[in-house]
Every structure is written in C-alpha cells, then in structure tokens.
Amino acid sequence: MSNLAAILPSAKVPLETHPLAIPTPAPHEILVKNEVIAFNPVEYKIAKLGVIPLQYPAIIGSTFAGTVEATGSHVTNFQLGDRVVVSKKFGVVGNQYGAYQRYVVVGDIMVSKVPDNVDAAVPASLMMNLTCVVGLFTGRLGLDKPSLDDSVVPAKGQNILIYGGSSSFGGLSVQYLSQAGYTVVTTSSPKHRDFVSRLGATAVIDHTREPDALVDELVAAGPFDVVVDMISLPNTIAVTARVLASQEGGKLYAMQPAFGPETLPDGVTRVFEPWSESLYEEQKRDLQTWAMETYLPEGISRGFITPLPIEKVSGGLEGINEALDRLHKGVSGVRLVADPWG
Secondary structure, eight states, X not given: OOEEEEEBOSTTSOOEEEEEOOOXXXXXXXXXXXXXXXXXXXXXXXXXXXXXXXXXXXXXXXXXXXXXXXXXXXXXXXXXXXXXXXXXXXTOOOGGGOSSBSEEEEOOSOEEEOOTTSOTHHHHHHHHHHHHHHIIIIIITOOOOXXXXXXXXXXXXXXXXXXXXXXXXXXXXXXXXXXXXXXEEEEEOGGGHHHHHTTTOSXXXXXXXXXXXXXXXXXXXXXXSEEEXXXXXXXXXXXXXXXXXXXXXXXXXXSSOOOSOOOOXXXXXXXXXXXXXXXXXXXXXXXXXXXXXXXXXHHHHTTSOOOOOEEEESSGGGGHHHHHHXXXXXXXXXXXXXXXXX
C-alpha cells in the first residue's frame, strides 16, 4: 500500500500531488482508506486566499468517507472494514488528519458509521454542515431537535429566518427546524425554488430581487425569533442586518467570519463561531452522540434528511484544484465530491 496526497506547498498556490508514507494511528485513533472527499467552501478560502495561517507544506480538507483500515490499540467502537464518514474539528493540526489524501488518520469524535444501503458520498456531502446545524440550533440556541418518527410535531410558535435555503447548510437547517416544529422562512433563487420548497419552509422568497424589495418582503414575513445568514457575504449580511434592524435589532448568526469591511445598523450584532464546537463540550456529549449515531445515519436511511444533488469532480486528487476553482467562482444547489483514487 502507498499513500498519495494533494499538498498545498505554500499560501495561494495550486496544490501538488505527491506520494507519502501511510500514517500510523495513535492508540485512540483510526486509519481510514479515503474513498470520498467532500469539498467545503471555506477550503478554497484557505487554499487560494490564505485566510487562515497554516504550517506549509499542508494537507487540508475536513470531510471525507471511507473504510477503516487500522485501529489504535485503545479503540473499541470501530472495527476493520467499518464504513465511516468524518468531519475534522476546526483547528486540528497535523497533515495526517487532512482529507486531501488516500489514507487519513482520524483522532476525532465526529465520526459516524455509514449505513449499508447508503452511498458514502451522501453522508460525506452532509457531514460538516450537519454537525454545524445541530451545534448551532440545539447546542448553542437551545432549540429542540427533530424526532425521527412520523408523529405530528406540535408547532413551537417561533419564526426563524434562514437566508440561503439552497445552500447545503441552509437546506439542512430548513429541514432540521421545520421537522422540530418551528416556522421557517427562507430564500432561494427561482432556479432552486422547487427543491427548497420541498424541505419544509412555510415561505421561500426570491433572493434575486432588488435589495430594497427583498428586505421589504422579508420584513413582512417576520418578525423573526432567530435570523441566520447561511451565505454570510457582505451583500447578504447587508440584507439580513436590515431585517433585524427593522425589529429593533438583535443577533445575526453567520456561517463564516467577516473577511472584509461590513457596516451593521445600530443594535445588530454579527455572531460567528465554528458552530460544531458546542458538540465537543462535555455537557453536550449526549447531543453529539445523537447526531453521529442516530440523526445522520437514520435521517439519511429513513428519508428524513434530503441532501443536495452531488456532483463528482473528475481527476482524483489532481482534480482538487478544479474543484477549488469552482468553489471560488460560486457553486449553488449542488455539492462537489471527489474520489481520491481517480
């Protein structure tokens, strides 16, 4: 066996493919033969814009799925041959943990077994954003999690704005909240409206409208108990902040930090953290276990979670530069994945 990795040699340059030794898992770690890499938008910002300092050469990538190849001496919950999907914790240091290679070491609790009847690309495409959905809405905001049965869920009487319902994070949020009994208003382009409408939102508003008209329509659908901007770019923050300002301000929950200047109205506070972080806290361990062992596998296999369409980028590890270029230009309504073996 041999390993092959797409390596970022320095900041803001294309990745290069090089052979490497297969890493060895520590006593509490597992080694996974990587079969699906799922791309996240923050990765193009890391690779092409250098927004996060790294030690170079670096192997980046956070989300992948594959088969357990070896286990550390203290591992008891995974066995050789298990199919797993992994989301690496933000800030973990070490190239052995990066997803852009054929063999990856996992030293994380954010690992879920892939059901036998499920293509591994599906949970891989969902994993990172799903942990953030659970971490934000239930871990941080204390909202109820959905029940995975067919019973009628009582309405909660809370109205939530999810700006960007056709994004992976947005679509998962709409499903999670509506299945838990919350009223959800979201946005989408006309192209993706039909798909987003099936996810459970009570209203889907066209975000391609002129900004003033868009703000007016969103305000009319409020007031909102929670406002989340799933896109979190300056132009969308300007819209969602105005919606909050119309109802005397509050917290605007964002999915990424501000990478440039943003002007917020008085009374509006932009809030961001890596939202999966709450699931690593000891007092939230039961929630983390539910997300990994129940919500993700059963939600997919029983049809409670609807993923975005998945598109495989060709070229294996050498095709990662193309995937990052596409993310940089903007990808909507689809999740990009790659097979590290070609």
